[in-house]
Amino acid sequence: MGIGRVSLPWKVLTYAILISYAAFSLVPLLWVLTTALKSPAEAQQVPPTLVPSSLHLENFRLAFTSPAFGGRPFANSLIYAFGTVALTLIIASLSGFAFSRYRFWGHRAISLALILGNLMPGVAKLVPIYLMYSAYGLYDTRLGLVLLFTLAVIPLGTWMMKGYFDRIPRELEECALIDGCTPLGALARVTIPLAAPGLAALAVIAFMDAWNAFTFPLILTERQALKPYTVAVYSFVGEYGEVQWHLVSAVAVTSVLPLLALFVFFQRTLVAGLTRGAIKS
Amino acid sequence: MGPDERAEAAPAGRPFAGAAHRRRRALRTRALPFLLILPAITMVVVLQLYPTLVGVWYAFHDVHLARLHQTPFVGLRNFMSVFTGPFPNLLNPVIAVTGIWVIGSVIFQVGVGLGLALLLQQRWVKGRDLFRSLYLFPWVISGIVVGYSWRFVFDPTVGLLNTLLVTFGMTPRPWLVTGPLAMGALLIAATWRSAGYSLVLQMGGLQSIPDEVYEAAAIDGVSGIRLLTRIILPLIKPFILVNLITTTVEALNAFDIVLALTRGGPLFRTEIVSLYMYHQGFQWGFLGKAAAVSVIVYLVSTAIILAYVRFLHEEEAF
Numbered sequence: 125m126g127i128g129r130v131s132l133p134w135k136v137l138t139y140a141i142l143i144s145y146a147a148f149s150l151v152p153l154l155w156v157l158t159t160a161l162k163s164p165a166e167a168q169q170v171p172p173t174l175v176p177s178s179l180h181l182e183n184f185r186l187a188f189t190s191p192a193f194g195g196r197p198f199a200n201s202l203i204y205a206f207g208t209v210a211l212t213l214i215i216a217s218l219s220g221f222a223f224s225r226y227r228f229w230g231h232r233a234i235s236l237a238l239i240l241g242n243l244m245p246g247v248a249k250l251v252p253i254y255l256m257y258s259a260y261g262l263y264d265t266r267l268g269l270v271l272l273f274t275l276a277v278i279p280l281g282t283w284m285m286k287g288y289f290d291r292i293p294r295e296l297e298e299c300a301l302i303d304g305c306t307p308l309g310a311l312a313r314v315t316i317p318l319a320a321p322g323l324a325a326l327a328v329i330a331f332m333d334a335w336n337a338f339t340f341p342l343i344l345t346e347r348q349a350l351k352p353y354t355v356a357v358y359s360f361v362g363e364y365g366e367v368q369w370h371l372v373s374a375v376a377v378t379s380v381l382p383l384l385a386l387f388v389f390f391q392r393t394l395v396a397g398l399t400r401g402a403i404k405s
Numbered sequence: 406m407g408p409d410e411r412a413e414a415a416p417a418g419r420p421f422a423g424a425a426h427r428r429r430r431a432l433r434t435r436a437l438p439f440l441l442i443l444p445a446i447t448m449v450v451v452l453q454l455y456p457t458l459v460g461v462w463y464a465f466h467d468v469h470l471a472r473l474h475q476t477p478f479v480g481l482r483n484f485m486s487v488f489t490g491p492f493p494n495l496l497n498p499v500i501a502v503t504g505i506w507v508i509g510s511v512i513f514q515v516g517v518g519l520g521l522a523l524l525l526q527q528r529w530v531k532g533r534d535l536f537r538s539l540y541l542f543p544w545v546i547s548g549i550v551v552g553y554s555w556r557f558v559f560d561p562t563v564g565l566l567n568t569l570l571v572t573f574g575m576t577p578r579p580w581l582v583t584g585p586l587a588m589g590a591l592l593i594a595a596t597w598r599s600a601g602y603s604l605v606l607q608m609g610g611l612q613s614i615p616d617e618v619y620e621a622a623a624i625d626g627v628s629g630i631r632l633l634t635r636i637i638l639p640l641i642k643p644f645i646l647v648n649l650i651t652t653t654v655e656a657l658n659a660f661d662i663v664l665a666l667t668r669g670g671p672l673f674r675t676e677i678v679s680l681y682m683y684h685q686g687f688q689w690g691f692l693g694k695a696a697a698v699s700v701i702v703y704l705v706s707t708a709i710i711l712a713y714v715r716f717l718h719e720e721e722a723f
Contacts, residue, residue: 130529138524145521146539148597153543155565156554171571172563215444222441234442241453243650243710245658247679248699251463251692252456255473275452278445307437336547338661343687354549358665361553369557376550383545391538398602399609 153380160184160373167370183374193375196349197356200266201335201379204352207270208334209327212277216326217319219278220285221311225294235282242279247339254343264346272344273334281326284397288322289315325397328390332383353379457703463696470690483697493673493681495698503657503678505588510656513596515648518603523633525604526611537608541601548598552665555594556581559666584674587667591675594666599655603648610644611637650713657706678702 159167160183162176167183188195222228223235253272254263262268292315300310316323338354345351351359357375361367387394464483466476488495521540525533543551558565559580567577581587614637622632638645660679663669669676669684676684678698686695 142536149539152554152558171568219442219445222438226438228438241449243654245702247658247660248702249456251686251696252460275448332545338549354547379550387545395605398605
């Protein structure tokens with residue numbers, strides 16, 4: 125489609141579609157953002173104003189001091205996200221290294237099992253996981269959640285890391301071995317530092333996955349003090365009754381901020397990791 | 406590992422300890438890859454494989470939240486009851502609703518993503534990275550926040566959509582209150598969130614086509630629709646198939662976005678299978694019935710994935 129002369133109407137049409145879809149992508153976010161920045165009185169006005177008459181941060185203060193929401197859920201989500209990142213990086217770089225460097229017995233079957241396991245809908249595990257966690261004391265614990273979040277990223281993480289390791293020449297490790305390193309020492313001192321971009325991409329994906337997780341924490345946490353922001357905002361909105369959209373908007377905006385920061389800084393690695401990870405599997 | 410290894414390195418200088426040492430070293434090299442994958446495999450076995458198998462066992466037993474220690478064998482009764490029990494059940498309306506949801510999600514997300522990728526990939530388009538960022542960003546937001554944001558857009562009294570309609574002199578409509586409009590709203594929200602992911606994948610596919618292909622097509626006078634259907638689409642078929650699989654799985658797995666936007670309503674008209682399972686198991690306590698639904702979901706998704714893979718292989722054979 126890149127060759128040949130392009131007619132002006134086609135160019136105009138192309139840009140019109142691209143810009144309209146960009147507006148479609150942005151408008152719901154702006155709607156929530158403007159509501160979060162309205163004064164509480166203006167935010168509850170019917171019919172609503174499209175643009176806030178003046179900028180306020182009171183909704184954020186109200187949401188974070190409200191006993192129904194507070195600051196705790198975001199702290200919990202951060203703990204889960206960092207725990208998941210740490211565990212995923214260790215486990216996936218070890219397994220990715222094994223698949224990249226060794227042709228061991230059953231490596232094809234195991235890799236296939238990893239991929240297929242990842243394709244099975246996670247929701248279908250709800251009941252057995254709930255009963256298993258209740259029986260073994262993992263119900264309503266932080267560790268139980270982090271383990272599940274980590275499991276969700278391990279297959280993709282293994283493939284991503286295998287891809288990055290494949291591009292690092294084996295000779296570098298062999299040199300380290302000749303110089304007296306153990307295989308694991310060579311992995312830690314030579315290969316891992318060279319695979320740093322892969323680790324960064326995986327860390328971003330693991331963080332986002334754990335930060336946004338909802339279903340398992342919904343059924344596996346009971347104590348208010350352990351609920352991540354996703355579950356807290358769900359119970360805050362409640363099943364029925366009037367929704368306090370100005371407070372929900374403030375919470376929504378806060379939840380998007382870390383994602384926006386990661387997205388801006390790591391977009392390139394994220395896009396590369398996604399494309400490669402998807403094609404590998 | 407460090408000091409241990411050094412202790413072993415010492416006898417290597419002595420001629421007679423060589424053979425045993427080499428054998429031990431070979432064994433260790435052979436065991437190493439298994440040690441490396443051990444943590445990953447352990448997690449998959451304990452948290453994926455084992456629960457799946459146990460879930461199958463539960464599906465044939467009467468498990469209820471209120472009495473977890475008493476789980477008599479009931480044969481196929483759970484399966485019968487999820488198909489033909491009191492409304493809502495799988496036959497009415499869950500399978501139909503899930504079908505519309507999955508097919509709609511796949512068509513819209515892959516279609517919009519591919520269409521935008523084709524437009525964006527044209528060489529003369531400026532600001533490609535900016536467009537791609539704007540399209541992809543909603544994909545990283547949590548389903549629960551996406552669901553609530555769109556519920557706030559569709560809200561009949563304080564929502565953006567009706568406010569805009571009134572501003573432009575049109576009649577406001579009861580979004581989310583009637584079945585078709587609620588399903589439409591869900592599909593819009595899901596497409597809004599995930600079309601950017603398809604776009605990134607399809608742009609990767611389009612970038613994998615070498616320039617020579619376009620040059621050859623131009624020399625042969627192939628352009629427009631024929632260039633698209635005869636040359637571009639066949640070349641990016643693997644990318645499209647991967648996208649179909651991931652989108653199907655994602656749609657079958659969807660839960661938070663639906664719970665936040667419609668809660669399965671109005672009157673179960675958006676009660677997709679994951680919500681039905683959650684309601685059966687954790688709202689009404691019938692964990693055995695929920696497990697039976699899981700088994701069906703496993704079977705169906707395996708069948709769908711195998712069908713896609715088979716299709717891909719057959720196409721490759723030509």
